[in-house]
Amino acid sequence: xxxxxxxxxxxxxxxxxxxxxxxxxxxxxxxxxxxxxxxxxxxxxxxxxxxxxxxxxxxxxxxxxxxxxxxxxxxxxxxxxxxxxxxxxxxxxxxxxxxxxxxxxxxxxxxxxxxxxxxxxxxxxxxxxxxxxxxxxxxxxxxxxxxxxxxxxxxxxxxxxxxxxxxxxxxxxxxxxxxxxxxxxxxxxxxxxxxxxxxxxxxxxxxxxxxxxxxxxxxxxxxxxxxxxxxxxxxxxxxxxxxxxxxxxxxxxxxxxxxx
Amino acid sequence: xxxxxxxxxxxxxxxxxxxxxxxxxxxxxxxxxxxxxxxxxxxxxxxxxxxxxxxxxxxxxxxxxxxxxxxxxxxxxxxxxxxxxxxxxxxxxxxxxxxxxxxxxxxxxxxxxxxxxxxxxxxxxxxxxxxxxxxxxxxxxxxxxxxxxxxxxxxxxxxxxxxxxxxxxxxxxxxxxxxxxxxxxxxxxxxxxxxxxxxxxxxxxxxxxxxxxxxxxxxxxxxxxxxxxxxxxxxxxxxxxxxxxxxxxxxxxxxxxxxxxxxxxxxxxxxxxxxxxxxxxxxxxxxxxxxxxxxxxxxxxxxxxxxxxxxxxxxxxxxxxxxxxxxxxxxxxxxxxxxxxxxxxxxxxxxxxxxxxxxxxxxxxxxxxxxxxxxxxxxxxxxxxxxxxxxxxxxxxxxxxxxxxxxxxxxxxxxxxxxxxxxxxxxxxxxxxxxxxxxxxxxxxxxxxxxxxxxxxxxxxxxxxxxxxxxxxxxxxxxxxxxxxx
Numbered sequence: 001x002x003x004x005x006x007x008x009x010x011x012x013x014x015x016x017x018x019x020x021x022x023x024x025x026x027x028x029x030x031x032x033x034x035x036x037x038x039x040x041x042x043x044x045x046x047x048x049x050x051x052x053x054x055x056x057x058x059x060x061x062x063x064x065x066x067x068x069x070x071x072x073x074x075x076x077x078x079x080x081x082x083x084x085x086x087x088x089x090x091x092x093x094x095x096x097x098x099x100x101x102x103x104x105x106x107x108x109x110x111x112x113x114x115x116x117x118x119x120x121x122x123x124x125x126x127x128x129x130x131x132x133x134x135x136x137x138x139x140x141x142x143x144x145x146x147x148x149x150x151x152x153x154x155x156x157x158x159x160x161x162x163x164x165x166x167x168x169x170x171x172x173x174x175x176x177x178x179x180x181x182x183x184x185x186x187x188x189x190x191x192x193x194x195x196x197x198x199x200x201x202x203x204x205x206x207x208x209x210x211x212x213x214x215x216x217x218x219x220x221x222x223x224x225x226x227x228x229x230x231x232x233x234x235x236x237x238x239x240x241x242x243x244x245x246x247x248x249x250x251x252x253x254x255x256x257x258x259x260x
Numbered sequence: 261x262x263x264x265x266x267x268x269x270x271x272x273x274x275x276x277x278x279x280x281x282x283x284x285x286x287x288x289x290x291x292x293x294x295x296x297x298x299x300x301x302x303x304x305x306x307x308x309x310x311x312x313x314x315x316x317x318x319x320x321x322x323x324x325x326x327x328x329x330x331x332x333x334x335x336x337x338x339x340x341x342x343x344x345x346x347x348x349x350x351x352x353x354x355x356x357x358x359x360x361x362x363x364x365x366x367x368x369x370x371x372x373x374x375x376x377x378x379x380x381x382x383x384x385x386x387x388x389x390x391x392x393x394x395x396x397x398x399x400x401x402x403x404x405x406x407x408x409x410x411x412x413x414x415x416x417x418x419x420x421x422x423x424x425x426x427x428x429x430x431x432x433x434x435x436x437x438x439x440x441x442x443x444x445x446x447x448x449x450x451x452x453x454x455x456x457x458x459x460x461x462x463x464x465x466x467x468x469x470x471x472x473x474x475x476x477x478x479x480x481x482x483x484x485x486x487x488x489x490x491x492x493x494x495x496x497x498x499x500x501x502x503x504x505x506x507x508x509x510x511x512x513x514x515x516x517x518x519x520x521x522x523x524x525x526x527x528x529x530x531x532x533x534x535x536x537x538x539x540x541x542x543x544x545x546x547x548x549x550x551x552x553x554x555x556x557x558x559x560x561x562x563x564x565x566x567x568x569x570x571x572x573x574x575x576x577x578x579x580x581x582x583x584x585x586x587x588x589x590x591x592x593x594x595x596x597x598x599x600x601x602x603x604x605x606x607x608x609x610x611x612x613x614x615x616x617x618x619x620x621x622x623x624x625x626x627x628x629x630x631x632x633x634x635x636x637x638x639x640x641x642x643x644x645x646x647x648x649x650x651x652x653x654x655x656x657x658x659x660x661x662x663x664x665x666x667x668x669x670x671x672x673x674x675x676x677x678x679x680x681x682x683x684x685x686x687x688x689x690x691x692x693x694x695x696x697x698x699x700x701x702x703x704x705x706x707x708x709x710x711x712x713x714x715x716x717x718x719x720x721x722x723x724x725x726x727x728x729x730x731x732x733x734x735x736x737x738x739x740x741x742x743x744x745x746x
Contacts, residue, residue: 023730025689029699030723032730036737051734054692062682064630066652066673069659070686077690105646108662158632187589191629198627199715200279204288204593205629206719234720 016134018048020088022078024095025057026226027247034226034247038091038127041253045135049089052081060098063106065193072106079103079113082120087134091127091249092225093156100124101159126156127249128165128224141173143255149179149218151209151232151245153225154187166224166248173255181216183208190231206235214243221245274623277598287423291595294422298586301529302637319522320641323577326510330567333476333509334558340479344541347555354384357559361386361468361501362393364555368499370395370465374457376485376493377401378470379417379580380503380559383602383615386468398464400457400489402450409436415596417603418527418582423595457489467493467551471504472579473519474556476511481556483537484523491535500542500551506558507567507576519579522639526581562614562668569663571650575610577640582607584634584644590627599624606634610647613667618655622673625651699729 019042023035039049055078059071078099082088090096100121107117131137150166157163163185170178189195189205196202209232213221221243223229229245236243281287306312326333338348351357357380365373373390375381375397387397387408399408403420407413409432414420421429430444433452440452461467469490473482481502483490494500510516524530543550566572585591585605596604601612601624609628613621625648634644653659656679657671688694702709702725709724716723728736 023734028730029702029725032726032728032733035730036733039734053731053735056689056692056695059689062686064649064652065626065678065682066649066654066656067659067679067682067686068653070682072659073686074689077692102649154629154631154633158636185633187629187631187633189589189629191631194626194629196715198275198278199718200275200282201590201593201627202629203719204282205589230723231720234716234723237721238717238719 016047016087018050018084018086019130020082020084020086021049021051022055022058022088022090022095022099023051024090024092024226026230027091028056030230031226031247031250034091034249037247037253038089038249041131041249041256042089042135044256045131045137047135050084050086055081058095058098058103059106060095060102061192063098063102064191068106075103075106076113079107079117079120082116082123085119086123087130088120088124089127089130090124091247092227093126093153093160093162094225094227096124096126096129097155097159126160126162126165126224128169129160129162132165132168137169137172139169139172139252139256141175141255142258143173143175145175145177146220147177147179147218148220148222148251149181149213149216150248151181151188151213151221151223151228152184153223153228156224157185166222169248169252170222173252176255179216179218181212181218183212186212188228188232190227192227195231202231203235206231210235210239210241214241218243220251222248222251224248274598274600274627277600278594278627281594281598287595288593290425291423292592294419295586295592298529302526302583302586303529305525305529305531315518315522316639316641318518319579319639320577322510322515322519323579323640324574326515327507327567327573327576329511330507330509333511334506336476336511337474337479337509340476341541341556342479344479345544345554346479346541347553349555349557350560351384351557352560354559354561355389357384357503357557357561358386358389360557361503362390362395364499364501365390365393365395365466368465368553370499372396372398372460372464373466373468373501374398374400374460374464374493374497375404376467376469376483376490377404377420378468378503379414379602380470380505381468382414383505383561384503384559386503397468398457398460400461400487400493401485402453402487402489405453405457406432409433413597413602415604416582416585417580417605417607423597457492461492461496464497466499466501467495467497468501468503469494471502471508471556472523473516474504474509475513475516476509478513478540480513480538480540482516482520483539484520484533484535485537486528486530486534488535491537494537494539495550498551499553499555500539501555501557502539503557503559506560506563507578519640523579523581526583526637526639562616565665565667566611566614568665569667571663572610572614572647572667574642575614575647577642578607578611579640580607581639583637583639587633587637589629589631589633606644606648607642610642610644610651613651613655613669617672618651618667618669619672620669622655625655625673696731699725699731703727703729703732 027035059075063071152163188209189202349360399405406421415423434442472484542554566575591605609624655673706725
């Protein structure tokens, strides 16, 4: 896992006219609105968005559980979809990290798709990273004043090094006050299979994260990763709290539309 | 390489042991406070991220270089130690290491050993083994002394008694140290420990110490400490036995300062410790002090297994600072004892499988959310999360092993049901048609989603699929945009 800060992508010379959108398996089944919102925002920025129909999952669940062969079989299916030289935008730091940093290792140098995988890895962008660093978006906030707290996934923060881009986007919204939480950089305790393999530990971490988010005084919670959101939202809802997080794409989309 | 273990993993499971701590709010609060303190102290020592990164790269490079030449550096170290009058011993297993030390004790006719802090001596269960031979082992590091009085194991590699409150230590002293009344004044407690230990240093023939770095070109061992007990152990008794893992060797003296700068800052947030000992042999003719005899015991205990594999060699870069523990969201919540291994926390999860085999440690390698905090602070840039992922694969034997030799206990953590579910998952997610059918059913029959989803719903509401998948929403969107057919 590459945790050093030098992992930014080289910026394409020209603004890309077309991108691939890799929706991720969690968004596909559990939060498709986040995916549609992200695609809408990209299109509003004048970018054509191609959604390869045969996509499913980056393979991370099997890979981090000790089943690289099963992960590889799924990842091979995805790599073949990205035949054009377009950027690949992923609305999750975790899945983007898998594709960018772990795929080359998972496939290995001798794999028939190795050179394709290496090329794909250089073209993978996390959604907020792409908006800020490549499209250089300027967002116009049309929403009501609100207080928002941001949870950044560990993969976005430490693997993709893109923890500042979600913050930068929220910072562009004139009516949004971003409030701080205690121990902002601490993990929410999701960790994929970790959450069910070590449920008490995971619950303790999620409980502390939920407390910190509640104590921030925010009216809304956003995050760019659906795994963290599922964990945090499920924990908040189980204890009867009304705070409910949404994907940053959904939130941004709602701010860009004129409100009733 | 055999992984000879004296004490297998404790019977109670990791899950049960960690549960006990999680259910103890006072203990959790005290761990949290201690780790917050250590994190702040470290951060204050590294104000400039660019300089920290440069230093970490230097530390990583030195450790990688040293490991790349490990066999020849060990030979050079041995030759130079011998030249300096140090007796060198090699131990492949903990039992061999115990026998070597017991042998030295027997030849010296010594009934007691005073110990400075040494995690390798914990690793080989030295105290236990010596006591079985009628030899008393007395810990002289204050934290280790407390842990020993309590009959426990260290819960942190740098701060062994971090799990104990001041009041617990006060009660322990009043109960276990003869002639001591209850006091919870830290200064008084330290004085009590000091008086007990001074007497022992004077009366004891053999002292033991650990090693932070061993320098091959000069045959020097380096010892980092704050309490001065390390210097006492290595200079006052007639015989000094140092014990170390074989990975601690570096080639040159000039390799030590960068590693030392990283070690003390990462460990305790100190720019420099109170004591730093360079030890190059026993007392020479004409010298007035120092031990008359010096030994170095070099312990393997599974390290050559990690060394032999390119995918696990980075494990041996560790300089044992403990920063990965202090920053770990799991360690912070359960402390070190729950791990049941000599080395707890993230470093414990990646080193213990080589010492104990994968069978007993399969729970440890999964006990991480892979948040990466450990890798981020590691002063020598060990990719701990990556090593955990690879250990999980070897524990599950999930796919062909890319390297030889196989790890001890390879595949023994495999759970047949988990293996089957990933087989099915893989079948489903690599076939677009099957996946399409699956997501159609999951969304259409979302009301049939079980309300209880195993451990997930113990503390969370159930995950319920959306009415339509993103695939479907995208198809609908494209249909609505395509020009109307006549």
